[in-house]
Amino acid sequence: MERPKILVIDDEPDFVEMIRMALEREFEVLVAYDGKEGVARARSDKPEAIVLDIMMPEKDGFTACQELKSNSTTSSIPILILTGVGEYFGRTKYAKVRGMEIEADDFMAKPVDPNELVRRVAALLKKD
Amino acid sequence: MWRTLKIPGRMPFRTLRSKLVFSFLLVVLAGGLSSTMIGTRMVGNTIISEAQNKGRHDMASAWMVYQEKINRIKDVLHLTAKRDLIIRSLVGREVEVLRRQLERVRIEYGLDVLTVTDQEGVVLTRTRSPYRTGDFQGNDESVRRALKREIVSSTEIVLQEELAKEGPELVRQAYMEFVPTPMAKARPETRETSGMMLKAAVPILDINDNVLGTLYGGSLLNRNYEIVDKIKDIVFKGERYKGIDTGTATIFQWDLRISTNVKDKSGLRAISTRVAKDVYDQVLENGRAWIDRAFVVNDWYIAAYEPIRNLKGEIIGILYVGTLEEPYTDLRNNVIYSFFGIAFLGLVLVLFLAYFITRSITRPIDELVRATEVIAGGDFSHEVSIQSRDEVGYLATSFNRMTRTLKATMDELYVVNTKLQELNRHYLEMVGFITHELMQPMGVLKGFLIMLFDESLGSLNTPRQKQAVSTMLRNVDSLINMIQKYLQLGRIESGKMEVNKVRIPIYGEALQPILEDERQQLAARKMEVKVENEEAFRRAEGEADPVLLRIVFSNLIGNAIKYGREGGKIWCGFREEPGELLFYVRNEGQGIPSDKLTRVFEKFSRLEGELERRRGGTGLGLFNAKEIVERHGGRIWAESEEGKWANFLFTIPKAPKKA
Numbered sequence: 001m002e003r004p005k006i007l008v009i010d011d012e013p014d015f016v017e018m019i020r021m022a023l024e025r026e027f028e029v030l031v032a033y034d035g036k037e038g039v040a041r042a043r044s045d046k047p048e049a050i051v052l053d054i055m056m057p058e059k060d061g062f063t064a065c066q067e068l069k070s071n072s073t074t075s076s077i078p079i080l081i082l083t084g085v086g087e088y089f090g091r092t093k094y095a096k097v098r099g100m101e102i103e104a105d106d107f108m109a110k111p112v113d114p115n116e117l118v119r120r121v122a123a124l125l126k127k128d
Numbered sequence: 129m130w131r132t133l134k135i136p137g138r139m140p141f142r143t144l145r146s147k148l149v150f151s152f153l154l155v156v157l158a159g160g161l162s163s164t165m166i167g168t169r170m171v172g173n174t175i176i177s178e179a180q181n182k183g184r185h186d187m188a189s190a191w192m193v194y195q196e197k198i199n200r201i202k203d204v205l206h207l208t209a210k211r212d213l214i215i216r217s218l219v220g221r222e223v224e225v226l227r228r229q230l231e232r233v234r235i236e237y238g239l240d241v242l243t244v245t246d247q248e249g250v251v252l253t254r255t256r257s258p259y260r261t262g263d264f265q266g267n268d269e270s271v272r273r274a275l276k277r278e279i280v281s282s283t284e285i286v287l288q289e290e291l292a293k294e295g296p297e298l299v300r301q302a303y304m305e306f307v308p309t310p311m312a313k314a315r316p317e318t319r320e321t322s323g324m325m326l327k328a329a330v331p332i333l334d335i336n337d338n339v340l341g342t343l344y345g346g347s348l349l350n351r352n353y354e355i356v357d358k359i360k361d362i363v364f365k366g367e368r369y370k371g372i373d374t375g376t377a378t379i380f381q382w383d384l385r386i387s388t389n390v391k392d393k394s395g396l397r398a399i400s401t402r403v404a405k406d407v408y409d410q411v412l413e414n415g416r417a418w419i420d421r422a423f424v425v426n427d428w429y430i431a432a433y434e435p436i437r438n439l440k441g442e443i444i445g446i447l448y449v450g451t452l453e454e455p456y457t458d459l460r461n462n463v464i465y466s467f468f469g470i471a472f473l474g475l476v477l478v479l480f481l482a483y484f485i486t487r488s489i490t491r492p493i494d495e496l497v498r499a500t501e502v503i504a505g506g507d508f509s510h511e512v513s514i515q516s517r518d519e520v521g522y523l524a525t526s527f528n529r530m531t532r533t534l535k536a537t538m539d540e541l542y543v544v545n546t547k548l549q550e551l552n553r554h555y556l557e558m559v560g561f562i563t564h565e566l567m568q569p570m571g572v573l574k575g576f577l578i579m580l581f582d583e584s585l586g587s588l589n590t591p592r593q594k595q596a597v598s599t600m601l602r603n604v605d606s607l608i609n610m611i612q613k614y615l616q617l618g619r620i621e622s623g624k625m626e627v628n629k630v631r632i633p634i635y636g637e638a639l640q641p642i643l644e645d646e647r648q649q650l651a652a653r654k655m656e657v658k659v660e661n662e663e664a665f666r667r668a669e670g671e672a673d674p675v676l677l678r679i680v681f682s683n684l685i686g687n688a689i690k691y692g693r694e695g696g697k698i699w700c701g702f703r704e705e706p707g708e709l710l711f712y713v714r715n716e717g718q719g720i721p722s723d724k725l726t727r728v729f730e731k732f733s734r735l736e737g738e739l740e741r742r743r744g745g746t747g748l749g750l751f752n753a754k755e756i757v758e759r760h761g762g763r764i765w766a767e768s769e770e771g772k773w774a775n776f777l778f779t780i781p782k783a784p785k786k787a
Contacts, residue, residue: 012568018575025584111571111608113648114579 003028004125007047009038009064010082011056019051022114026122035059039067042074049124050079051117052104069103078105078124082112145490152482153475160471168464175460179430179451183419186449187432190359190377194447197355201346202281202328204237209332209343218244218332218340223253231255234345241294241325242345244332249275252341256295263293265344269439270329274342281328282439283349285381288321291348298323302350304384304400311423312402313383313409324349324381324445349379350386351399359449360389369455376429379436380446383408390425390450398425403446407433411446421453428453492520496527508535552621560618563611570608577601605649609686613748616679620755627759629671631783634709635659636666638677639700642685649686653694657685660701668702670709671783676756681713683749684776688715691774707782708762714775719768728766729754753778 006027010016011034020029030045032038036059042050050068054061061081068074081104105127106120208214208230217225226244234242234255242255249266265271273280291298302323306315327346331339349355356377360366364375378388383403392398403411410418411433422431429450436445492514502510508531514524579585581597588594632638643657650657659665681700688698692715699714720728727733732747757764757778764778 012572014572015568015575018572018579021585022575022579109645110567111574114575115582115584 004048005030005045006121007032007038007042007045007050009033009035009041009050009056009061010053012053019112019114019117022118023051023121026118035061035064039064039074042068042077043071046073047077049121050077051082051121052079053082065104078127080104080106080108080117080120080124083107083109143490144493145486148486148489149479149482152478152486156475156478160474164464164467164471167467168460171463171467172460175456175463176430179453179456180419182451183430183432183449186363186375186451187417187419187434187447189363190447190449191434193359193362194355194379197347198281198283198326198328200237201239201326202279202330204233204239205242205328205330205343205345206279208233209330214343215332215334215340218252219334221252227253227255227258230343238347239345240298240348241327242343243294244341244343245271245275246341247275247339249342254294257293260293265342268329268344270327271342271344273439274329274331274344275339277331277333277339279328279330280439281326283436283444284325284327284346284438285444286323286325286327286348288323291323298348301348301352302386304350304386306384306402307398307400309401309425311404311406313405315383315402320381320384320386322381324379324386350381353387353389353397355379356387356389363449364451369452372427372452372454374452374455376424376448376450376452378446378448378450380448382445383412386445388448392425401425403433403448407431407446411435412443415443422450424450428457430456489520492516492524496520496524499527499531503531503534508538556618556621559614563614563618566611567608567615570604570611574601574604574608577604602652610746613683613746613752616683616752617748620752627673627676629673629760631669631671632674632677633666634668634670634672634677634702634711637674638672639665639681642678642681643700645682646685646689649689650698653689653692655689655692655694655696655698657698657700660699661703664704665700665702668704668709669783670780672760672780676759677780680753680756680778681711683753684713687749687776688713688774691715691717693717705779708779709782710777710779712775712777714773716773719770719772719774720766721770722768725766725768729764750776 004027006023007030008016008019008023009032010019013033016031016033020031023029027048030041030047032041035056038050038052039059041047052061052065056064065079065081068077068079105124108117108120211229213229214226217223217229230242230244230253233239240256243265244252245265246252249264249268249271251261251263251265254260266275270280270282270284286294286302288299288302291302299321303319303321305319306317325346325348327344329342329344332341332343334340347354356379359377360373360375363377364373367374373389373391376388376390378385378390380386380403385399385401385403388397388399390398392401402408404422404424407418407422410416412435415435417435418431418433420431421428422433423429424431430453431448431450433446433448435443436447438444492512495512495514499510499512511528511531512524514521516524576585577597577600580588581594581601588597639659685698685700692698696716698716699712701712701714703710703712729750730747731751733751753776754764757780760780762778762780764776766774766776768774
């Protein structure tokens with residue numbers, strides 16, 4: 001059985017390496033190192049889920065998330081957003097932070113427990 | 129704008145000025161009253177003693193009038209007795225000639241009696257009752273002494289029988305029935321039959337100086353008002369006061385008014401009335417003069433009474449002069465009224481002056497007070513302009529100096545403070561930057577350590593390796609926790625913390641995420657969280673910033689895990705209170721000493737002891753929580769039973785009900 005594809009969009013190589021090791025136990029992991037590349041990869045590779053960092057150069061997570069959710073080819077892909085330290089977002093689909101509304105399927109604050117991340121991603125896939 | 133000066137105190141006067149005016153008033157009132165009292169008393173006494181002096185003076189004048197009348201009688205008799213015709217007709221016993229000559233003299237000089245005796249004292253002729261002759265008058269004191277060549281004159285009592293001899297009209301003229309008089313001395317008699325007479329007697333001598341006989345005569349005083357009216361005219365010049373004669377004079381026969389110009393109620397001369405008992409006792413009984421106020425018939429008089437004596441020196445009556453007291457009392461009262469009037473005017477004047485004087489005193493003080501308020505309000509550029517050389521002037525000068533010094537100091541402080549704030553901001557930015565930069569590698573470290581520890585990257589060969597990874601993990605957690613607290617602090621202190629209040633379910637938005645995040649930590653310390661009143665808690669909604677409220681719960685629960693007893697329980701709960709929502713996080717464990725219950729919320733405050741050091745607290749968690757709760761308009765506090773439990777409680781105000 002083919003393993004589900006998960007796209008990780010984050011600009012920190014060490015962090016990416018860490019979560020990749022965790023996720024690879026269950027999923028096939030694709031990586032993009034900035035928002036612009038991430039959005040392009042999501043369109044071309046059509047991953048089953050996306051793990052998206054907020055703080056990135058070129059295109060930050062908010063913008064990327066909006067673009068993905070507003071585009072018909074990618075709008076159905078569940079997104080898990082990784083937030084900055086101490087920046088807890090709501091469990092709900094919509095969260096208001098710094099006056100911006102962001103539409104995502106789940107949120108996790110850094111630093112993340114890799115096992116928890118795997119569990120959350122699996123949960124997102126099951127929801128489909 | 130001016131504000132009303134308010135000085136708290138027990139005094140009913142709210143301003144310095146009213147106090148000053150009141151003090152002025154008090155002083156003037158005390159001075160004015162005492163001087164008025166003393167003054168009126170002095171003036172009163174002076175007026176009364178002046179009146180009494182006048183009484184004495186009047187008395188002397190009255191006596192002069194009285195004595196002049198007696199002397200006149202004596203002189204008439206003396207000159208008459210020397211006339212040749214009289215002497216010759218007496219020698220020749222030409223009684224009819226003698227009588228006619230003397231009758232002319234008697235009428236000419238207005239005498240009531242003029243009688244001649246021979247050298248033995250037997251009456252030769254009476255001018256008034258020519259046929260009553262031959263009676264012996266040598267027993268009469270005046271006649272007796274005239275027979276001895278003396279010329280005498282005096283006031284004498286003449287008995288009714290003697291009056292009858294001299295003329296029956298004289299009996300009627302003298303006769304008086306007493307009119308009942310209040311304050312008079314009780315007497316058994318009810319009437320007076322004898323008369324009182326001014327009387328003189330002279331010897332009649334021949335050329336060889338032998339006594340041929342005597343000539344005696346006089347005026348009956350009873351009902352004869354010549355003397356008293358003359359006294360009144362001379363002494364008082366007929367002055368009247370409110371329709372009443374101010375001056376009065378009376379001749380008393382013993383205590384009976386026989387000649388007077390004192391009027392009774394019907395306006396008639398008050399003859400037949402009697403003298404007051406006090407006067408009776410002093411003048412008639414003791415022979416002393418009386419000068420005092422006395423109630424005479426109807427009014428008060430300043431009265432002088434002196435005894436009238438006969439030739440033998442016996443007291444037979446009283447001469448009285450009196451001045452109506454009313455003009456004097458009115459004068460005294462007028463003086464008193466004008467004293468009070470002047471005092472009152474003075475008081476008004478003082479009040480008026482005090483109003484302006486105190487204004488000049490209090491105006492600079494008011495100005496100072498206003499200046500103080502301006503400065504208290506933070507405006508140090510204000511200076512008072514008071515040009516006076518007194519203490520207030522010095523105060524104003526010192527005040528201005530103080531203001532300038534203060535302003536200089538404040539300006540310096542402002543500069544320093546601005547620099548400090550800038551430094552602090554730089555510092556916080558640096559801390560924020562460093563901690564943020566630290567977080568990234570820490571996150572990577574933590575992730576790898578977790579995977580190492582749960583051996584998902586391959587098994588660890590020895591228990592010691594596992595132990596080492598576990599300790600590393602614990603230390604990384606601790607570091608991360610510290611960094612998080614500094615990041616919170618940075619946000620709070622730099623003023624960047626915006627409170628974005630939205631209506632949220634507190635449990636779902638703030639508590640549950642933290643419980644999930646802390647699951648591992650709880651498991652590591654074998655602790656368990658119990659949610660009390662869970663159903664209501666899950667329903668509770670409040671206006672709060674979800675992100676910030678999570679920090680509060682995170683810090684409180686983090687603390688409970690850190691300081692709670694291993695294997696113990698943590699209770700999270702909710703209660704609805706009037707006007708606010710109350711939340712608490714309680715844990716079993718050492719608790720907090722009662723004297724530290726408030727200090728734990730201070731920045732960088734940590735409990736002492738080995739436990740604290742090993743746990744690696746920053747002393748920021750509770751401070752951050754407190755700041756956040758207070759920014760929400762709530763309160764936070766701690767309760768504890770030492771050695772058993774600690775409880776942290778906070779409130780947020782209930783949201784206003786939606787319309």
